[in-house]
Amino acid sequence: MNPPKIAVDLILKKLAEDTEKVRIRAQKASEVLLSPLNTDIATTPHDVVYQEDRIKLKHYKPAEVRYSTPLLVVYALINRETMLDLQPERSVVRTFLEHGLEVYMMDWGYPSRKDRYLTIDDHVNGYMDNVVDFIRARHQLPQINLMGICMGGSFSVMYAALHPEKIRNLIATVTPTNFDTDAGLLHVWTRDMDADTLVDSYGNMPGDIMNLGFLLLNPARLMIDKYMGFFENIDSKPFVENFIRMEKWIFDSPAVPGETFRQFIKDCYHQNLLIQSKMELDGKRVDLKNITMPLLNIYAKFDHLVPPRACELLTQKVGSQDVEDVCLETGHIGIYVSSKIQQQFAPKILDWLKARDGSAKTQAAGKKASGRRKSASKAKPAARSGAPATAS
Amino acid sequence: MNNNQKLERGAEDIFGNWMQASMDFWNSMTGRHGGMFDPAGALAQAAQSSSDQAEKMWRSGNKMFQLWFSILGEPENLSSFAKGAEVLPGFMTQTVQQMWESFVEVHKQLLSRSTPLGQKAPASDFTQPDLNIFRTWKQIYQKEFQKFLNVPQLGLTRVYQERMQRFVDEANLFGTALAEFVRLFYVPIEKSLDIMQTKVEEMIEAGEFPEDPKELYLQWIKVLEGHYTTLLKSPQYTQVLNNMLQNLVKFRNARNELIYDALGNIPIPTNRDMDELYQEIYQLKKKVRELSRKLEAKSN
Numbered sequence: 001m002n003p004p005k006i007a008v009d010l011i012l013k014k015l016a017e018d019t020e021k022v023r024i025r026a027q028k029a030s031e032v033l034l035s036p037l038n039t040d041i042a043t044t045p046h047d048v049v050y051q052e053d054r055i056k057l058k059h060y061k062p063a064e065v066r067y068s069t070p071l072l073v074v075y076a077l078i079n080r081e082t083m084l085d086l087q088p089e090r091s092v093v094r095t096f097l098e099h100g101l102e103v104y105m106m107d108w109g110y111p112s113r114k115d116r117y118l119t120i121d122d123h124v125n126g127y128m129d130n131v132v133d134f135i136r137a138r139h140q141l142p143q144i145n146l147m148g149i150c151m152g153g154s155f156s157v158m159y160a161a162l163h164p165e166k167i168r169n170l171i172a173t174v175t176p177t178n179f180d181t182d183a184g185l186l187h188v189w190t191r192d193m194d195a196d197t198l199v200d201s202y203g204n205m206p207g208d209i210m211n212l213g214f215l216l217l218n219p220a221r222l223m224i225d226k227y228m229g230f231f232e233n234i235d236s237k238p239f240v241e242n243f244i245r246m247e248k249w250i251f252d253s254p255a256v257p258g259e260t261f262r263q264f265i266k267d268c269y270h271q272n273l274l275i276q277s278k279m280e281l282d283g284k285r286v287d288l289k290n291i292t293m294p295l296l297n298i299y300a301k302f303d304h305l306v307p308p309r310a311c312e313l314l315t316q317k318v319g320s321q322d323v324e325d326v327c328l329e330t331g332h333i334g335i336y337v338s339s340k341i342q343q344q345f346a347p348k349i350l351d352w353l354k355a356r357d358g359s360a361k362t363q364a365a366g367k368k369a370s371g372r373r374k375s376a377s378k379a380k381p382a383a384r385s386g387a388p389a390t391a392s
Numbered sequence: 393m394n395n396n397q398k399l400e401r402g403a404e405d406i407f408g409n410w411m412q413a414s415m416d417f418w419n420s421m422t423g424r425h426g427g428m429f430d431p432a433g434a435l436a437q438a439a440q441s442s443s444d445q446a447e448k449m450w451r452s453g454n455k456m457f458q459l460w461f462s463i464l465g466e467p468e469n470l471s472s473f474a475k476g477a478e479v480l481p482g483f484m485t486q487t488v489q490q491m492w493e494s495f496v497e498v499h500k501q502l503l504s505r506s507t508p509l510g511q512k513a514p515a516s517d518f519t520q521p522d523l524n525i526f527r528t529w530k531q532i533y534q535k536e537f538q539k540f541l542n543v544p545q546l547g548l549t550r551v552y553q554e555r556m557q558r559f560v561d562e563a564n565l566f567g568t569a570l571a572e573f574v575r576l577f578y579v580p581i582e583k584s585l586d587i588m589q590t591k592v593e594e595m596i597e598a599g600e601f602p603e604d605p606k607e608l609y610l611q612w613i614k615v616l617e618g619h620y621t622t623l624l625k626s627p628q629y630t631q632v633l634n635n636m637l638q639n640l641v642k643f644r645n646a647r648n649e650l651i652y653d654a655l656g657n658i659p660i661p662t663n664r665d666m667d668e669l670y671q672e673i674y675q676l677k678k679k680v681r682e683l684s685r686k687l688e689a690k691s692n
Contacts, residue, residue, distance in 0.1 A: 010603045011603050113663065113666060117670060188625065197638065216624070218620065219620055220613055220620050
């Protein structure tokens with residue numbers, strides 16, 4: 001008698017084992033879910049030192065200040081800046097503070113219907129300029145350091161080009177400046193998008209609609225596999241807590257002011273004006289050649305929202321001689337929340353800033369080490385962290 | 393007199409008799425009501441002037457009613473009325489016939505599209521014929537049904553009626569666009585399940601069925617991701633997505649117009665009202681900021 005082709009007995013045994021595992025997991029899961037969970041995000045202590053309309057300026061002060069120039073972080077209008085401080089052990093903000101860097105962070109707040117007429121100019125030459133002036137006055141400094149994230153990076157590039165005298169060092173992270181690429185799905189989809197009808201109808205672009213768009217970028221992973229992963233680990237309290245923190249952040253999506261959205265889609269995605277130094281804010285041309293301060297340009301190799309091609313041209317187009325490209329082997333969000341990349345991302349920024357910090361000695365060292373450089377990290381892609389394909 | 397003429401004559405007689413009877417009835421009713429309007433007693437005395445007015449209106453209305461029916465009761469008018477009445481069933485028949493033809497057309501399309509369902513489609517092909525059914529339906533809708541919603545409205549409430557018709561029209565178009573999008577979005581799931589079915593069959597035949605069912609899930613999710621990657625990059629997806637968004641916006645606008653009309657009657661400002669206000673505030677704030685900057689620069 002021939003043995004059966006398929007080991008049915010083994011399959012049945014495995015099924016029985018799995019059933020038992022599921023039963024035990026479900027029991028533990030109920031204990032985890034019914035117990036008090038610590039899912040707070042953005043817990044690093046800070047003060048709100050400036051407020052204008054809906055925007056707030058958060059100030060994070062280290063125990064010991066070791067950098068002479070503070071850093072202003074400008075996040076995107078999509079999702080929230082809490083991503084930089086998602087959980088204590090994976091917080092970019094905490095790493096900066098531990099190394100003595102004083103951090104200011106722009107909280108764009110939640111735009112309401114009355115903000116629908118605010119343009120990119122109002123954000124860049126209005127709110128951002130006021131905040132930069134406030135910090136300069138507070139520290140009695142002529143210049144401060146500026147770091148932009150995603151769309152906030154694009155705003156920072158525009159700001160640095162229009163107000164170069166106020167910025168000492170510029171750091172662009174996953175910052176789209178070249179929109180003429182098919183590498184990212186967003187670039188493909190928005191090409192035919194009629195921003196006018198959307199904005200005229202909605203006023204502001206609702207966060208939920210944008211979030212749905214981001215989920216549709218990878219439905220298999222973000223709508224199915226991610227939650228399968230959750231159910232597989234539902235009996236682990238730390239996993240559940242971190243997962244819920246991430247969920248809180250992902251779906252905390254303010255709307256984007258209508259006119260800003262319209263201009264960003266038309267000037268950037270449709271006409272690609274920024275990288276060509278043809279973009280105008282309230283009649284003032286954004287000439288990238290005016291960016292003469294040191295520039296660190298960090299982007300992610302596996303970023304499907306802002307692919308490397310959308311970021312890497314920037315250093316070639318600016319007027320500065322002290323530029324550096326860093327490509328990390330991770331995704332759009334992994335760059336800020338992956339524990340592996342945390343060992344490279346924040347330390348890289350800290351070292352780069354230290355080399356260009358205020359004192360004459362360090363400044364000279366920084367200039368000596370400067371020049372056009374291109375580097376890539378050797379880190380492997382981040383393991384699945386539940387990180388979504390959400391824009392920042 | 394042929395049979396048809398006899399029938400027509402008979403119908404006219406019946407109608408004429410009925411008309412006479414109804415006129416008599418209303419005459420007698422008017423007489424009785426007239427009696428009711430006669431002043432009698434102190435209360436009636438007090439209400440005399442308004443009562444007189446009402447009686448006058450009643451008599452005038454009745455007179456017009458009688459006049460209208462006596463004109464209609466004339467044999468030649470009765471004949472044309474009867475002919476006009478024949479038009480209505482004709483119109484109904486035509487409408488039903490059109491709807492039926494459209495239904496048959498959709499059905500035919502479905503049948504012709506369902507033929508290749510059992511056939512395998514390559515992974516990169518998202519132009520499956522069955523997706524065209526939505527466009528066919530849209531064409532039929534636009535050709536056969538939309539015109540009913542575009543019939544011009546008349547009178548005082550014309551604007552409101554047209555808005556309601558536009559809302560119904562946009563809701564239909566958005567529903568079709570959404571269905572097309574959902575169908576297209578479902579295609580990768582359908583395809584990946586087909587592939588997995590074939591794979592499982594092959595595994596069973598080769599005696600290599602995995603002991604852990606999770607392996608099958610991992611294979612499926614990988615195949616599904618691949619199909620989605622292909623779909624989401626395809627021009628067809630972009631077109632269907634944008635079409636759905638455009639229809640959503642149009643539907644939303646049509647719905648908002650209805651809501652604005654409703655809000656117009658109660659003391660709640662609409663988005664349109666508020667937007668005007670917000671725009672003014674925005675411009676004023678901008679001007680104030682500009683002036684204060686100029687002032688600061690001057691004082692420095």
